[in-house]
Amino acid sequence: MATNILKITKEYDTQAKCLLYLKSLRWGKTVKCPNCERDKIREIKSQPYQYFCKSCKMQFSVFTGTIFEGTRLPLPKWFATIGLMLNAKSGMAAKEVERNLGVSYKTAYYTCMRVRIGMLMEHSSKLVGIIEMDESYFGGKARKHRKIADNEQSIGADEISLKRGRGTNKISVAGVVQRKGNVHTQVMEKLTKRNLLAMLKHYASSDNSILVTDGFKSYKAMDDYIDHLVINHSKSMSKGITHVNTIEGFWGAVKNGIKGSYRAISKKYLPFYLVEFEWKYDHKTYKGNEFEKLLKNALQHEKDLAYLKAKSTEQVKKIAYGK
Numbered sequence: 235m236a237t238n239i240l241k242i243t244k245e246y247d248t249q250a251k252c253l254l255y256l257k258s259l260r261w262g263k264t265v266k267c268p269n270c271e272r273d274k275i276r277e278i279k280s281q282p283y284q285y286f287c288k289s290c291k292m293q294f295s296v297f298t299g300t301i302f303e304g305t306r307l308p309l310p311k312w313f314a315t316i317g318l319m320l321n322a323k324s325g326m327a328a329k330e331v332e333r334n335l336g337v338s339y340k341t342a343y344y345t346c347m348r349v350r351i352g353m354l355m356e357h358s359s360k361l362v363g364i365i366e367m368d369e370s371y372f373g374g375k376a377r378k379h380r381k382i383a384d385n386e387q388s389i390g391a392d393e394i395s396l397k398r399g400r401g402t403n404k405i406s407v408a409g410v411v412q413r414k415g416n417v418h419t420q421v422m423e424k425l426t427k428r429n430l431l432a433m434l435k436h437y438a439s440s441d442n443s444i445l446v447t448d449g450f451k452s453y454k455a456m457d458d459y460i461d462h463l464v465i466n467h468s469k470s471m472s473k474g475i476t477h478v479n480t481i482e483g484f485w486g487a488v489k490n491g492i493k494g495s496y497r498a499i500s501k502k503y504l505p506f507y508l509v510e511f512e513w514k515y516d517h518k519t520y521k522g523n524e525f526e527k528l529l530k531n532a533l534q535h536e537k538d539l540a541y542l543k544a545k546s547t548e549q550v551k552k553i554a555y556g557k
């Protein structure tokens with residue numbers, strides 16, 4: 235089952251209905267000023283859903299400081315776009331949204347990007363149990379990337395061309411996943427011990443956890459932090475629990491998705507797409523509340539305001555994850 239777009243577009247077919255829904259998701263019954271957090275608020279009668287804060291004199295709306303800020307696209311179309319993106323198994327291209335909703339490509343692109351920001355989740359709990367860590371490369375031609383310490387086996391690159399002409403350098407992305415849990419990725423300039431360890435510490439708990447990686451030398455540093463199993467590639471790909479099939483499955487899904495749905499992704503925007511695939515991975519079991527969950531997440535103004543001001547997507551991730 236998937237998000238019922240027909241139901242969404244029926245239920246939220248006017249701007250007012252959408253606004254009311256967003257208002258209840260953002261504030262519940264008590265509207266609070268996004269600037270000073272106080273609730274001495276006056277609704278501006280001549281402008282519906284516009285508010286005035288008596289404490290700090292700020293005027294704001296339910297959009298202020300969220301992914302919706304400054305939008306002129308009617309909310310029913312926003313909602314439909316979100317529904318389409320939630321249902322797209324392997325990514326939704328702006329071109330598809332353009333066709334489906336009859337909006338301009340530019341609008342579709344802008345909206346999709348903002349929905350991706352809305353998919354950026356802050357997880358309160360860390361990964362535990364059996365955790366896999368691995369890295370993948372995006373863009374450029376296939377060639378050897380690094381040597382695996384023990385047996386000199388090399389990991390092949392992937393032949394997805396991200397952007398023709400410019401930016402032919404491969405982009406390395408590190409990923410960490412909990413088996414039967416969530417996944418996190420990080421675009422990493424250099425796959426150093428220090429960077430990988432910082433990422434692991436940020437996302438994974440070392441208590442009652444086992445980390446599985448291949449023999450790449452940078453992962454050796456993890457031993458001091460967490461129980462660590464290393465795959466011996468020369469013997470077999472997987473032996474019992476010692477495998478990285480889970481994270482490799484995730485990389486496969488990302489690459490297929492990018493190949494299938496997106497013609498070109500620039501380095502700058504790759505983190506946005508990774509966020510979308512992380513969301514999809516973390517929500518692969520349909521629970522029925524995804525639409526509401528995404529909207530709620532997208533309305534967390536504290537971070538979204540910062541996102542809108544961020545100059546690059548890496549900055550966006552920094553704001554979300556503090557890294």
Ligand SMILES: [Zn+2]
Binds near residue numbers: 269290
């Ligand atoms: Zn205020």
